[in-house]
Amino acid sequence: MAHVPYVGSGPYCYANSFAMMFGARAPSTAVIEFATGGPFGMQLVGGTLPFFDPCGWTPEAGFGDALAALGWTSSVRRGGTAEQALAALAAALADGPVWVGPVEMGHLRHQPGMTGPIGADHYVVVLGLAEGQVLMHDPHGHPYATLPVDDFVAAWRAESVDYATPFTLRTAFRQVRAVTEEAAIEAALPNALRWLSMTEGRHLPAGTIGNGEAAERLAAMVEAGCDRELRNHLVWFAVRVGARRVADAAGCLARIGRGEAARIMDGQARLIGALQHPLVAGDDAAAAALLRALAPSYAELPAALA
Secondary structure, rough: OOOOOOOOOOOHHHHHHHHHHHHHHHOOOHHHHHHHHOOOEEEEEEOOOOOOOOOOOOOOHHHHHHHHHHHHEEEEOOOOOOOHHHHHHHHHHHOOEEEEEEEHHHHHOOOOOHHHHOOOOOEEEEEEEEEOOOEEOOOOOEEEEEEEEEHHHHHHHHOOOOOOOOOEEEEEEOOOOOOOOHHHHHHHHHHHHHHHOOOOOOOOOOOOEEHHHHHHHHHHHHHOOOOHHHHHHHHHHHHHHHHHHHHHHHHHHHHOOHHHHHHHHHHHHHHHHHHHHHHHHOHHHHHHHHHHOOOOOHHHHHHEEE
């Protein structure tokens, strides 16, 4: 069956934020996501929390590689006090929009249902700061959203995001060389292989496992009784973003003639995406079977990429 690219909504906050910062010269969000290394692997953080991204990977760990592959640079500021961060944000806004994150999504009270920290990372593009309000493009479906400064600072402090440094922002986005999307995909392949090798572990709590072992362990967890917290995490976030990023990676690989790797990743995307209905419907045996079918593909992919 032919690979069909996905076009639609989904939790692609940092890829969408980068695309906004790149402006008219932005590559597709599929290529941005590919360049971060995010599609290449699976992890079970602490042995309990699943993500369909590489073992030890975080968005922050992939951004430098992505910018390099895409031909861009930026300046990063992290840490300090809230007052210092707001002063830096105000100064940076004089030159245009500012990329901000990670932030704690639960403090973004313009999003319905958000009343406090939920341990979810997010990225936004800030457009203005005036009269006690922050103006932003929130790629979670909220253009020109406003938020009181105190709520924004609480989100930006990101205390409940395990990999975060408080008050991180990026400015001075500059294209240093023109790179075609195909060239960017090729340039990102070594990093894809590096992430698949599971040698890049950072901030990993004890018990973290990856790739096929993670898929098998998650299958056993789901089969034994998927609790509400795990089910919600999977159906509201992990499956949605996992299926999309892996499907996008398959499309990118097909563009540069990596047919076998594209076929494997398309198969991964179909299995991950197919988890949604059984998990929502409570058919945990079917979900576990899909995860066990997914597991061997992580060992097959490196040879096809190399």
